[in-house]
Structures are given as C-alpha cells and as structure tokens.
Amino acid sequence: MMLSIRQLQSGYGRIQALHGIDMDIEAGEIITLIGANGAGKTTLLMTLCGKPRASSGQVFFDGEDITHLPTHEIVRRGIAHAPEGRHIFPRMTVLENLQMGAVVTPPKYFADDLERILALFPRLHERLDQRGGTLSGGEQQMLAIGRALMSRPRLLMLDEPSLGLAPLVVRQIFQIIREINRDQKVTVFLVEQNAFHALKLAHRAHVMVNGKITLSGTGEALLADPAVRAAYLEGGNVAFDRTERRA
Amino acid sequence: MEYFLQQLINGISLGAIYGLIALGYTMVYGIIGMINFAHGEIYMIGAFVSLIGFLFMGIIGVTYVPLALFIVLLMAMLFTAIYGWAIERIAYRPLRGSVKLAPLISAIGMSIVLQNYVQLAQGARVKPLQPIIQGGFELFTGNADYHVRLSYLQIVIVLVTVVLMAGFTYVITRTSLGRAQRATEQDMTMALLSGVNVDRIISTTFVMGAALAAVAGLMVTLYYGVIDFYIGFIAGMKAFTAAVLGGIGSLPGAMLGGLLIGLIEAFWSGYFTIGYKDVATFSILVLVLIFRPTGLLGKPEVEKV
Numbered sequence: 001m002m003l004s005i006r007q008l009q010s011g012y013g014r015i016q017a018l019h020g021i022d023m024d025i026e027a028g029e030i031i032t033l034i035g036a037n038g039a040g041k042t043t044l045l046m047t048l049c050g051k052p053r054a055s056s057g058q059v060f061f062d063g064e065d066i067t068h069l070p071t072h073e074i075v076r077r078g079i080a081h082a083p084e085g086r087h088i089f090p091r092m093t094v095l096e097n098l099q100m101g102a103v104v105t106p107p108k109y110f111a112d113d114l115e116r117i118l119a120l121f122p123r124l125h126e127r128l129d130q131r132g133g134t135l136s137g138g139e140q141q142m143l144a145i146g147r148a149l150m151s152r153p154r155l156l157m158l159d160e161p162s163l164g165l166a167p168l169v170v171r172q173i174f175q176i177i178r179e180i181n182r183d184q185k186v187t188v189f190l191v192e193q194n195a196f197h198a199l200k201l202a203h204r205a206h207v208m209v210n211g212k213i214t215l216s217g218t219g220e221a222l223l224a225d226p227a228v229r230a231a232y233l234e235g236g237n238v239a240f241d242r243t244e245r246r247a
Numbered sequence: 248m249e250y251f252l253q254q255l256i257n258g259i260s261l262g263a264i265y266g267l268i269a270l271g272y273t274m275v276y277g278i279i280g281m282i283n284f285a286h287g288e289i290y291m292i293g294a295f296v297s298l299i300g301f302l303f304m305g306i307i308g309v310t311y312v313p314l315a316l317f318i319v320l321l322m323a324m325l326f327t328a329i330y331g332w333a334i335e336r337i338a339y340r341p342l343r344g345s346v347k348l349a350p351l352i353s354a355i356g357m358s359i360v361l362q363n364y365v366q367l368a369q370g371a372r373v374k375p376l377q378p379i380i381q382g383g384f385e386l387f388t389g390n391a392d393y394h395v396r397l398s399y400l401q402i403v404i405v406l407v408t409v410v411l412m413a414g415f416t417y418v419i420t421r422t423s424l425g426r427a428q429r430a431t432e433q434d435m436t437m438a439l440l441s442g443v444n445v446d447r448i449i450s451t452t453f454v455m456g457a458a459l460a461a462v463a464g465l466m467v468t469l470y471y472g473v474i475d476f477y478i479g480f481i482a483g484m485k486a487f488t489a490a491v492l493g494g495i496g497s498l499p500g501a502m503l504g505g506l507l508i509g510l511i512e513a514f515w516s517g518y519f520t521i522g523y524k525d526v527a528t529f530s531i532l533v534l535v536l537i538f539r540p541t542g543l544l545g546k547p548e549v550e551k552v
Contacts, residue, residue, distance in 0.1 A: 049439075049440060051439060051440075070444075071439040071440065072439060072442045072445070075441065076442055083437065083440060087434050087436065087437035088437075089429070089433045089434055090433060090434075091429070096429075100430050100437075100438070100443075101441060103423075103427065103441050103443055
C-alpha cells in the first residue's frame with residue numbers, strides 16, 4: 001500500500017472538516033474523490049500535506065508515519081500537490097515556476113525533467129519566459145501539473161484541475177492525467193467536482209459527504225450507482241455549485 | 248553650483264546608508280507582510296559592534312586600515328545576523344498565523360528591549376570614534392572661496408553600497424535561494440507545497456537584512472564618528488520612509504527611496520534650516536501615503552479571491 005489514511009480528523013480552528021477518514025491508495029492507481037462543495041475534499045488533501053495538521057488519526061506513506069512531518073519533508077518523500085486554484089507564482093516566469101517544482105530534486109535531473117514536462121505540455125514551451133500570472137486558466141493548470149511533476153513524485157495529488165476551464169481544455173487535462181499515470185507510472189489522487197470525467201478516469205473512487213467517506217467502489221460502479229447519478233451527475237447541481245463558487 | 252554639488256555628494260552618501268537599511272525593511276515586509284520595527288535597532292547594534300571592533304583592532308594592533316575595516320565589517324555582519332535570526336525566532340515566529348497586529352506590536356516591544364539593553368550594557372552617553380578614513384579629493388578648485396570635497400570615506404560608502412546591492416540583486420533574481428524567497432513572498436502555501444522550508448527562508452531573510460543594516464551601522468559610525476543607543480530609532484524611521492517612498496516590498500524601490508531621502512535631507516539641510524530636515528523627510532512620508540500609497544515602484548496590492 002502506498003498511502004494509508006487511518007481515522008484521520010482535521011479542521012480549521014474549532015470547525016472540524018474531516019470526521020475520521022479511512023482510505024488506501026495503491027501504487028499505480030488513479031483514485032478519485034468526488035463530493036459537493038464544502039464536503040472536505042480540499043481539506044483532506046491539504047491535511048495529507050500537513051497544512052492544516054491532523055487533529056487525530058494517522059497517514060502512512062510507504063509504511064512511514066508522515067502525519068506529523070513538516071510539509072516540506074512530506075513533499076520530499078515523493079508526494080506532489082497541485083492545489084485548488086492552481087497557485088501559480090504570479091510574478092515568476094513559467095520556467096521559474098517549474099524550477100520551484102524541482103526544489104526537492106537533485107539539480108542533475110533538472111534538464112531531463114524539464115524536457116519531459118515540456119514535451120507533455122508544448123504550450124508551456126512557447127511561454128517559458130512569460131510571467132505565470134499572465135497565462136490563461138488552462139495554461140496555468142498545465143503549469144500547475146507540470147510543476148508538480150517536476151518534483152518526480154510517486155503520488156500526484158490534483159485538486160479540481162478542471163475548475164473554471166472550457167470543456168475542450170478539461171478533456172485535454174484529463175487526457176494528460178491518464179497519460180501521466182499510464183506512461184510515467186505516477187499514482188494519482190484526483191479530487192473533482194466534475195464527477196463524470198473523474199469517475200471515468202478512476203480505477204477506484206470514493207464519495208465524500210460532510211467530512212466522511214460514504215461510498216466507495218470502482219469508477220464504473222460509482223458511475224452506474226443511482227445515488228451517485230442523482231447527487232453528482234444529473235440535476236445539474238454540480239454546475240450550480242460551480243457558478244456559485246466563481247461568483 | 249559648487250555648493251549644489253557638495254550637497255549632491257553628501258546626499259548620495261547618506262542615501263546609500265538609508266538604502267541599505269531600507270532593504271531590510273522591504274525584504275521582511277515582502278516575505279511575511281510585517282514591518283520589522285526592530286530593524287533600526289539592528290542597525291544601531293551594528294554601529295556599536297563596529298565601534299567595539301575598531302577599538303579591538305586598535306588593541307591587538309591591526310593598523311592597516313583596509314584590513315581592519317574588512318574584519319570589522321565581517322564582525323558586525325556576523326553579530327547582527329545572529330541578532331536578526333534570534334529576534335525572528337523569539338519575537339515573530341511564535342506569532343506567525345495569529346492576527347496581523349500581533350507581530351507588529353511584538354516588533355515595537357523588541358525595539359524597546361534592544362534599545363534599553365544597549366543603553367544598560369554600553370551606557371547612555373554618546374560614544375565617539377576618532378576618524379579612521381581621512382582625506383579626500385578637492386574638486387572644482389577654481390572657486391577660491393568654496394571647494395567641493397569628496398572624501399575617501401564617501402567613496403568607500405557608495406562603493407560598498409553599490410557592490411552589496413548588486414550582489415544582493417543577483418542573489419534574489421538568479422539563485423535558487425532568491426527564487427525560494429520570491430516564491431515564499433508570492434504564495435507561501437505553494438512554496439511550502441513545493442518543498443521549500445519556509446521557516447528557514449524567513450530566517451535567512453532576517454539574517455540578510457540584518458547583515459545589510461550592520462554595514463549601514465558601520466558606515467554611519469565612520470561617517471559621523473559618534474553613536475549612541477538611540478540612533479536606531481530615527482534612522483530606522485527614515486529608512487522605513489525610504490522603503491515606503493520606493494514602494495514597500497520592492498527591492499529597487501528601497502534603493503531608490505533611500506537615495507531620494509538622503510538627497511532630500513542633504514538639500515534641505517543645505518538650503519533651508521538644518522533643524523527641520525526630519526520634518527522634510529517625514530512630510531514626504533505623509534505625502535506618499537496620501538497620494539501614492541504603493542510608492543514609486545510599488546505594485547498595487549491585488550486582493551486575491
């Protein structure tokens with residue numbers, strides 16, 4: 001087991017967001033976590049990175065308890081996080097952003113890694129000297145994923161990579177995620193509100209409601225599940241959530 | 248004309264010193280968004296360490312001036328770097344993540360503590376130092392009544408400042424340390440997630456700022472020849488004004504602001520009343536805050552959604 005989460009609880013101040021999460025991620029998988037706004041998906045990913053700290057429970061990565069490690073040490077273990085909102089360094093160039101992704105890797109890998117990432121995202125190649133803040137949403141998302149990959153992660157965590165992007169770009173991004181998983185053998189932990197695409201991509205998936213995992217299964221099983229369909233795929237509440245968030 | 252030139256030379260030398268202190272303010276502000284009000288005291292401690300250093304050089308018999316200067320410079324930078332590091336560790340780091348006002352008040356407290364500590368340890372009287380670097384060039388000697396004087400010391404001050412600022416700019420813009428500092432400044436959460444040890448980067452920033460203030464302290468000791476425990480307050484306020492004038496958070500802004508404040512002070516003292524030079528400087532602060540709160544080279548704060 002690559003990542004094991006045991007009875008994880010976490011929150012911000014007195015507001016508890018995670019009420020005992022149990023989850024396992026195996027090497028090579030794409031795991032998807034879906035859920036409505038405020039369910040605690042982002043909090044889960046951030047807690048895995050130690051920000052905020054878990055109030056109880058444990059996280060094991062390759063058998064090592066990483067629950068209380070400082071964030072930069074967790075990243076050093078091989079976990080990369082492309083957080084919600086992309087978090088591109090706005091006044092740094094695309095190249096510098098990618099260099100920031102490589103902080104934890106030895107410099108000798110940089111040239112090869114850069115070439116690999118730019119082959120994956122040719123658009124970034126054209127924009128190497130441009131400031132991150134001036135990129136379009138789709139380009140920023142590519143940069144966020146590319147930057148995460150620069151750290152040579154074994155586990156790549158992606159928080160809503162499709163948020164705010166045009167449908168065509170969304171399809172492109174999901175295609176790239178699939179390639180990364182298949183060709184580069186990177187384990188992917190994907191958090192999405194765009195349930196349809198995310199479930200199609202996933203080997204296994206979980207549904208989160210109010211800080212708890214309520215449903216688990218293969219991606220196809222959840223796609224076919226009437227409860228999931230009703231809550232996340234039909235009725236348009238996903239789209240509703242999204243416009244609300246952007247407003 | 249000669250008089251104007253003299254004030255220009257004086258203003259640039261003074262401005263270089265303010266610029267060095269202002270860099271410390273602006274760096275710390277850029278990276279953690281607080282005004283380190285104890286920074287002026289760091290500069291004052293730098294001046295005291297330099298004074299003690301020169302006396303020590305005299306005792307052990309290092310009389311070759313460039314060597315003595317170099318050793319004292321390193322000493323001052325080292326000591327203040329330790330102070331800068333310790334202040335951040337003791338007074339600011341425990342408050343990180345609490346309300347924004349807390350570290351600011353802590354900084355003012357730290358400033359008072361350091362002032363009193365030096366007053367107790369070194370006494371309240373003004374400390375003199377005999378001139379170490381003497382002599383200079385006489386320029387434009389055509390006018391028999393007024394000679395423009397460019398002292399060797401002024402040349403040293405400007406030279407050291409230019410070299411330090413160039414080195415500094417290089418570190419910030421070209422090295423991985425500087426990149427990590429800029430990343431921390433622009434998005435601390437993401438810097439953490441990229442694997443940057445943000446605590447260490449912040450400590451390093453304090454250490455760098457303190458070392459620059461030490462250089463300023465050393466040069467003021469040489470320039471004016473007298474120091475006391477209170478010099479940090481007024482110089483700190485002026486350097487802070489310089490940082491705000493240039494645009495707080497902007498490194499070139501701090502240098503430019505320092506230079507402008509130095510020039511304003513020199514010209515005001517030269518052409519108007521010297522007693523009101525501080526009024527002139529701080530009026531600039533008021534005007535900048537009213538008409539251009541982001542400073543000359545500052546970028547407007549964009550509220551992120």
